[in-house]
Amino acid sequence: MTLNMPEIAIQPTRQAETWVASEAARCLSCYDPPCQRACPASIPIPEFIRSVRTGNLRYAADLIREANPLAAVCGTVCPEEIFCQTKCTRAQIDSPLKIRELHSLATLFERHSANIEHEEERQRVAVIGAGPAGLSCAVKLKTAGVNSVIFESREIAGGVPRNSIPKFRLPDSAVDVDLNYVANIGIDIITDTVIKNPADLLYEFDAVYVATGLPRCRKLGIPGEDTSGVVPSLFFLDEARAGRIASLDGRKVVVIGGGNVSLDVASAAAHLGAAEVRLLYRRGPLEMKVWRSELDAASARGVAIDYLTAPKALVSDGDCLTGVKCVKTELCDETDSSGRRIPREVPDSEFVVAADIAIVAIGMTSGYLRDVTINPDLSTSIPGIFVGGDLARGEGTIVEAVADGKKAAHKILEYVAQVGK
Amino acid sequence: MILTSPRLKTPFLGFELENPFILSASPSTDELSIARRGLDAGWAGLVLKTTSLETTSVDLAYPMMSSFAGEGGIAGMGNIDLISAYHINEVAERVRILKREFPRKLVAASIMSDSREGWQSLVTILKSADVDLIECSFSCPQGSVGEEPGKMLAQSVTATERVAGWVKDAACDLPVLIKITPQVSDIVAIAQAVQKAGCDGVTASNSVPALMGIALDTLRPIPNVGGYSTYSGLTGPAIKPITLRTVAEIARHVPGLVISGNGGIMNWRDSVELLAVGAGNAQICTAVMLHGFDIIRDLTSGLDNYLQDMRINSVVDLIGISLPYIADHDSLPRQKVRSFVVEEKCIGCGRCYIACRDGGHEAISWESEKRRPSISIDKCVGCGLCLLTQPVAGCLELRQV
Numbered sequence: 053m054t055l056n057m058p059e060i061a062i063q064p065t066r067q068a069e070t071w072v073a074s075e076a077a078r079c080l081s082c083y084d085p086p087c088q089r090a091c092p093a094s095i096p097i098p099e100f101i102r103s104v105r106t107g108n109l110r111y112a113a114d115l116i117r118e119a120n121p122l123a124a125v126c127g128t129v130c131p132e133e134i135f136c137q138t139k140c141t142r143a144q145i146d147s148p149l150k151i152r153e154l155h156s157l158a159t160l161f162e163r164h165s166a167n168i169e170h171e172e173e174r175q176r177v178a179v180i181g182a183g184p185a186g187l188s189c190a191v192k193l194k195t196a197g198v199n200s201v202i203f204e205s206r207e208i209a210g211g212v213p214r215n216s217i218p219k220f221r222l223p224d225s226a227v228d229v230d231l232n233y234v235a236n237i238g239i240d241i242i243t244d245t246v247i248k249n250p251a252d253l254l255y256e257f258d259a260v261y262v263a264t265g266l267p268r269c270r271k272l273g274i275p276g277e278d279t280s281g282v283v284p285s286l287f288f289l290d291e292a293r294a295g296r297i298a299s300l301d302g303r304k305v306v307v308i309g310g311g312n313v314s315l316d317v318a319s320a321a322a323h324l325g326a327a328e329v330r331l332l333y334r335r336g337p338l339e340m341k342v343w344r345s346e347l348d349a350a351s352a353r354g355v356a357i358d359y360l361t362a363p364k365a366l367v368s369d370g371d372c373l374t375g376v377k378c379v380k381t382e383l384c385d386e387t388d389s390s391g392r393r394i395p396r397e398v399p400d401s402e403f404v405v406a407a408d409i410a411i412v413a414i415g416m417t418s419g420y421l422r423d424v425t426i427n428p429d430l431s432t433s434i435p436g437i438f439v440g441g442d443l444a445r446g447e448g449t450i451v452e453a454v455a456d457g458k459k460a461a462h463k464i465l466e467y468v469a470q471v472g473k
Numbered sequence: 474m475i476l477t478s479p480r481l482k483t484p485f486l487g488f489e490l491e492n493p494f495i496l497s498a499s500p501s502t503d504e505l506s507i508a509r510r511g512l513d514a515g516w517a518g519l520v521l522k523t524t525s526l527e528t529t530s531v532d533l534a535y536p537m538m539s540s541f542a543g544e545g546g547i548a549g550m551g552n553i554d555l556i557s558a559y560h561i562n563e564v565a566e567r568v569r570i571l572k573r574e575f576p577r578k579l580v581a582a583s584i585m586s587d588s589r590e591g592w593q594s595l596v597t598i599l600k601s602a603d604v605d606l607i608e609c610s611f612s613c614p615q616g617s618v619g620e621e622p623g624k625m626l627a628q629s630v631t632a633t634e635r636v637a638g639w640v641k642d643a644a645c646d647l648p649v650l651i652k653i654t655p656q657v658s659d660i661v662a663i664a665q666a667v668q669k670a671g672c673d674g675v676t677a678s679n680s681v682p683a684l685m686g687i688a689l690d691t692l693r694p695i696p697n698v699g700g701y702s703t704y705s706g707l708t709g710p711a712i713k714p715i716t717l718r719t720v721a722e723i724a725r726h727v728p729g730l731v732i733s734g735n736g737g738i739m740n741w742r743d744s745v746e747l748l749a750v751g752a753g754n755a756q757i758c759t760a761v762m763l764h765g766f767d768i769i770r771d772l773t774s775g776l777d778n779y780l781q782d783m784r785i786n787s788v789v790d791l792i793g794i795s796l797p798y799i800a801d802h803d804s805l806p807r808q809k810v811r812s813f814v815v816e817e818k819c820i821g822c823g824r825c826y827i828a829c830r831d832g833g834h835e836a837i838s839w840e841s842e843k844r845r846p847s848i849s850i851d852k853c854v855g856c857g858l859c860l861l862t863q864p865v866a867g868c869l870e871l872r873q874v
Contacts, residue, residue: 067818067820067865069866070864070865070866077546081764099767099770099771102764102768102771103771103774103775106740106741106742106771106775107742107775108741108771108774108775108778110774110778111770111771111774111775111778114774
């Protein structure tokens with residue numbers, strides 16, 4: 053017999069193998085690991101790192117996948133700075149482990165398992181929305197032995213990660229790893245299909261999980277919003293990701309917002325060659341709820357941020373946008389419900405920021421399930437209909453949506469077990 | 474995720490173990506509740522901590538645990554533990570309980586005594602409790618009951634053969650393993666004595682007698698027991714190479730003797746090596762004491778993935794696979810090898826330069842401007858020292874010339 057070691061699948065970058073071994077060796081394998089508790093998907097972090105350390109990368113990948121059906125996506129974009137990494141005990145010695153990078157590397161070694169077969173072939177649950185929450189719910193149902201089908205209104209499954217997050221942050225290849233996993237274990241996704249009324253599905257299915265996210269952008273409610281050149285954030289991100297915006301070469305872009313989505317929008321605009329990208333935010337830097345890493349990345353791409361600046365109107369030459377009329381603001385001592393200081397307009401401080409394109413990124417809404425009451429346990433006033441993801445929780449992260457889907461699957465399993473009796 | 478894989482099935486002395494990993498006689502098997510959790514976690518079996526007759530006094534001293542550090546964490550663990558404070562009747566009862574609760578797991582007991590009657594009555598009591606296997610500690614480095622004071626039974630060929638014979642006489646069909654020490658001048662002679670006595674195999678091998686260190690602030694030896702200390706039994710990574718040599722020697726020279734491997738197995742990689750030199754399974758203690766029972770999941774999945782990658786059908790096919798390549802120094806092939814810098818991987822640290830300059834053959838020169846080593850093919854003899862200093866895997870390699 054000849055003993056040949058298998059080729060290592062990953063090509064080392066910056067001595068990846070050596071880095072991984074030494075980084076994994078820094079893990080203290082804490083009891084009741086605080087990192088794991090901080091992970092919405094409850095990935096068994098020290099356990100997978102131990103397997104990384106022993107070179108058992110496939111098992112590490114399996115552990116991550118079992119806890120997080122969107123393993124590759126989260127390995128690429130999960131904001132570790134607000135989750136696992138903030139709680140790493142090692143920070144008290146030197147610096148926290150780079151957990152997401154270890155996760156991401158381990159995920160490369162996954163070998164997809166084949167279709168999970170179950171005796172009962174019938175699809176008992178319908179999932180509406182093939183985003184992180186819906187996918188996660190369907191996977192958890194499947195691994196518990198309950199088949200489901202996912203209905204997706206768009207052409208391409210994957211939700212925000214596949215349609216909206218800029219490719220330079222999250223390449224298609226990462227999303228496809230997770231979508232292939234979903235397909236491989238035998239979950240059907242029917243795309244291009246709008247479900248107008250989820251309750252109709254209850255004729256065919258025992259339960260319905262609605263996780264349609266927040267596909268509509270909030271409007272500013274100021275004059276000139278219908279002007280050509282004023283674009284909602286999601287539309288811009290989706291068009292940019294799909295490659296339908298060839299270039300913004302030479303254009304002046306203004307982004308109105310202040311959250312992480314506005315940073316994605318600004319970065320994407322800069323990436324597409326805009327001559328100038330200005331982000332207008334009505335409060336100050338301390339009030340900005342964004343991830344440090346995204347802020348740094350946007351700054352590195354040349355995005356300028358105008359703090360204490362509120363838009364008053366969108367100005368045009370009759371056909372096209374020419375600028376955004378703004379007013380300077382100052383912060384009052386009083387705070388709002390979010391605990392942030394309230395901005396107040398400074399009298400006589402109006403000015404115009406020149407712009408060819410203005411992108412509005414001030415939050416998202418759903419517009420779905422308006423007549424249904426949502427219970428705290430994510431069931432609804434209609435028995436058999438469950439909700440989750442951003443739709444129920446408001447804007448959040450991918451890993452939180454994954455956790456929502458897992459939690460919902462648990463509830464739905466309880467429910468279908470009762471109905472099945 | 475507990476892995477069960479047909480590849481991991483390990484036949485051992487008539488048992489079908491679900492995997493080759495057994496908890497060795499240790500604190501991890503000294504309380505029923507702890508032992509039970511170990512079996513629940515997925516270990517294939519256990520050896521209950523060494524027990525003795527009701528009349529034997531077990532007088533422990535604390536603290537009993539210590540360690541010494543290598544450059545990457547704990548290199549070795551030392552203990553001045555003794556045999557179990559639980560005597561034979563309690564242990565026999567635990568055997569009954571565990572056999573009832575875990576009928577498919579290997580439940581073995583370890584014993585130690587100082588007379589023919591003692592050894593044989595321990596065996597008889599355990600037999601009536603339906604124990605699967607008896608392990609005899611001939612080698613506890615601390616407080617061992619040897620042929621003469623301060624000496625372990627397994628350091629004498631004649632004592633080993635005599636006492637092993639007593640045990641096997643009482644055990645009859647019940648499998649018996651003798652747990653031996655690596656600290657002997659001729660390990661093969663000891664193993665042959667076990668075989669001559671009719672016992673089934675050896676557990677190779679026990680902890681290694683050691684002085685764990687001196688605390689530099691007090692100049693007292695470690696562990697500090699009220700100002701004094703004694704020699705410890707050394708376990709953990711430091712003794713793995715000793716274990717591998719012990720197992721390999723017995724496997725090569727005492728055919729037919731079953732070997733349960735023990736000593737320094739910390740992860741699945743170590744277990745591959747242990748099995749490859751002829752151990753029939755792997756007993757583990759220190760790794761569990763430091764990291765908990767759940768390492769069984771990495772052990773089993775790691776070994777299974779490895780077997781799959783290497784296209785080795787089962788644990789059985791792995792056992793002894795490397796033995797044909799262990800040879801005497803005289804008969805090693807004489808080849809010409811030289812060390813080469815792998816340019817694209819070199820990070821310019823200069824560690825290889827220092828090693829060869831001061832511990833090798835002055836074959837490496839240093840280009841200060843470029844921060845690169847350069848190896849003289851005429852001066853390099855291919856000793857391989859520089860490879861030990863690699864900061865990055867594969868930045869140096871030996872090639873035949």
